[in-house]
Amino acid sequence: GAVVSQHPSRVICKSGTSVKIECRSLDFQATTMFWYRQFPKQSLMLMATSNEGSKATYEQGVEKDKFLINHASLTLSTLTVTSAHPEDSSFYICSAGQTQRFSGNTIYFGEGSWLTVV
């Protein structure tokens, strides 16, 4: 099946710094990707929709200036956590489908990234 790769799998950064997480579709083009976050014992929560060549669409309550999303190509979306704080420590995971409208198609996930802000 289709593969989505995410990097890094784990990252530790200092409070106040920025960290970038990459999400790549390895064998298909993804015009739209999605970013989720999961806190302990909680469900995966959708943060934003990443659109190739245009601005991301953020879910209610997600700070767009803090979580910068760039989708510069059909195979790569990046999430940058800016001025990270310990409360941003979480599990971040991306997903992508093979067509822009995903009608009936499976949606594939990356492996996820653990972010720890110290």
Add this chain to the structure above:
Amino acid sequence: ILNVEQSPQSLHVQEGDSTNFTCSFPSSNFYALHWYRWETAKSPEALFVMTLNGDEKKKGRISATLNTKEGYSYLYIKGSQPEDSATYLCAHRGSTLGRLYFGRGTQLTVWP
């Protein structure tokens, strides 16, 4: 934010037992229901995408049913094996866009 509930939260069964768990979701604005199997340190593995009321899908020993009118889906595992141990996630999709709203998952442990 959609309220997707999964039960039970965790389940421990013996090898060979059959088991099932539930996903409930809002019946309005329904497009599809996704089931995933998620092992630690791996990507969630897509099991089923279900769209029609009354749908039944099967993949080996795993099957799922869908009732969109009352807003629930069941996942069944027949003759559980230790390798079935994982967290099973369901997610509601309200449109052709790929935005998914997840439940917290059911953590299944199968003892040999």
